[in-house]
Amino acid sequence: xxxxxxxxxxxxxxxxxxxxxxxxxxxxxxxxxxxxxxxxxxxxxxxxxxxxxxxxxxxxxxxxxxxxxxxxxxxxxxxxxxxxxxxxxxxxxxxxxxxxxxxxxxxxxxxxxxxxxxxxxxxxxxxxxxxxxxxxxxxxxxxxxxxxxxxxxxxxxxxxxxx
Amino acid sequence: xxxxxxxxxxxxxxxxxxxxxxxxxxxxxxxxxxxxxxxxxxxxxxxxxxxxxxxxxxxxxxxxxxxxxxxxxxxxxxxxxxxxxxxxxxxxxxxxxxxxxxxxxxxxxxxxxxxxxxxxxxxxxxxxxxxxxxxxxxxxxxxxxxxxxxxxxxxxxxxxxxxxxx
Numbered sequence: 001x002x003x004x005x006x007x008x009x010x011x012x013x014x015x016x017x018x019x020x021x022x023x024x025x026x027x028x029x030x031x032x033x034x035x036x037x038x039x040x041x042x043x044x045x046x047x048x049x050x051x052x053x054x055x056x057x058x059x060x061x062x063x064x065x066x067x068x069x070x071x072x073x074x075x076x077x078x079x080x081x082x083x084x085x086x087x088x089x090x091x092x093x094x095x096x097x098x099x100x101x102x103x104x105x106x107x108x109x110x111x112x113x114x115x116x117x118x119x120x121x122x123x124x125x126x127x128x129x130x131x132x133x134x135x136x137x138x139x140x141x142x143x144x145x146x147x148x149x150x151x152x153x154x155x156x157x158x159x160x161x162x163x
Numbered sequence: 164x165x166x167x168x169x170x171x172x173x174x175x176x177x178x179x180x181x182x183x184x185x186x187x188x189x190x191x192x193x194x195x196x197x198x199x200x201x202x203x204x205x206x207x208x209x210x211x212x213x214x215x216x217x218x219x220x221x222x223x224x225x226x227x228x229x230x231x232x233x234x235x236x237x238x239x240x241x242x243x244x245x246x247x248x249x250x251x252x253x254x255x256x257x258x259x260x261x262x263x264x265x266x267x268x269x270x271x272x273x274x275x276x277x278x279x280x281x282x283x284x285x286x287x288x289x290x291x292x293x294x295x296x297x298x299x300x301x302x303x304x305x306x307x308x309x310x311x312x313x314x315x316x317x318x319x320x321x322x323x324x325x326x327x328x329x
Binding site (some may be wrong): 103109114115116117118119120121122126141142144160161163 | 164178179180181182183184186187189191204297328
């Protein structure tokens with residue numbers, strides 16, 4: 001009796017272990033490739049949207065509080081007000097701070113003036129101050145050149161790749 | 164303005180068409196239409212998808228190496244506008260396209276050539292084996308003019324059908 005219970009427990013543990021091994025061994029090059037068709041949801045950036053922070057200001061994740069401009073929400077290149085949800089220790093910003101931020105990568109396709117559309121793999125922001133200057137000193141990942149029109153030239157100059 | 168190539172099917176993407184997807188490692192994928200885009204999202208390998216240029220080149224269905232392809236190499240240096248240069252280039256594009264299309268059709272013909280002889284042989288075999296489907300064996304013996312000559316031409320089956328209709 002006890003032996004059978006132990007056997008069942010052992011099997012479930014083994015099952016859990018093998019699942020973990022599978023999950024760890026699968027490399028994830030893109031953000032969400034567990035599912036068949038799952039890519040990042042392609043909608044506006046609105047209140048309570050979680051975004052990644054791609055500069056070295058200290059914040060890691062940020063939640064949008066308000067999308068300035070745009071009834072339905074912010075898109076690529078727009079400025080939002082965001083609250084820091086997760087931050088590196090000892091960074092320039094702390095958890096709970098409220099900042100302006102500019103969206104540098106959005107999963108929602110944005111039309112370019114030549115008629116084509118661009119979209120990125122995830123939603124990412126760069127924290128800026130009220131005047132539009134970035135708080136951090138480095139920007140990671142590709143940024144679109146929609147920022148040029150929105151006059152975020154400093155971010156463009158910090159970027160390592162302009163999409 | 165720049166004419167890009169679709170990442171999936173290698174057709175040209177003209178301005179105003181298609182979707183550009185930028186991955187986080189800054190690699191840009193351009194797609195000419197949603198068909199290619201959806202196939203990419205399904206993670207299909209274009210080298211395995213039969214209708215793409217990548218598959219055709221890989222499996223020898225289309226020309227791979229040709230001097231006409233050298234003209235289409237991507238150049239990142241902008242050229243200063245010069246009217247003569249533009250006119251010459253436009254005329255050259257036409258000529259190069261014609262040459263390339265000629266060479267591709269020749270490549271295709273060369274690929275399909277053994278097929279014609281094979282089709283002939285198969286047709287001859289079918290005629291001598293399955294003539295009973297069309298004409299009763301008794302009729303063939305009674306009227307020897309109805310039997311086919313040994314040298315078979317492909318148009319023969321049509322004549323046999325006409326006699327049947329009478």
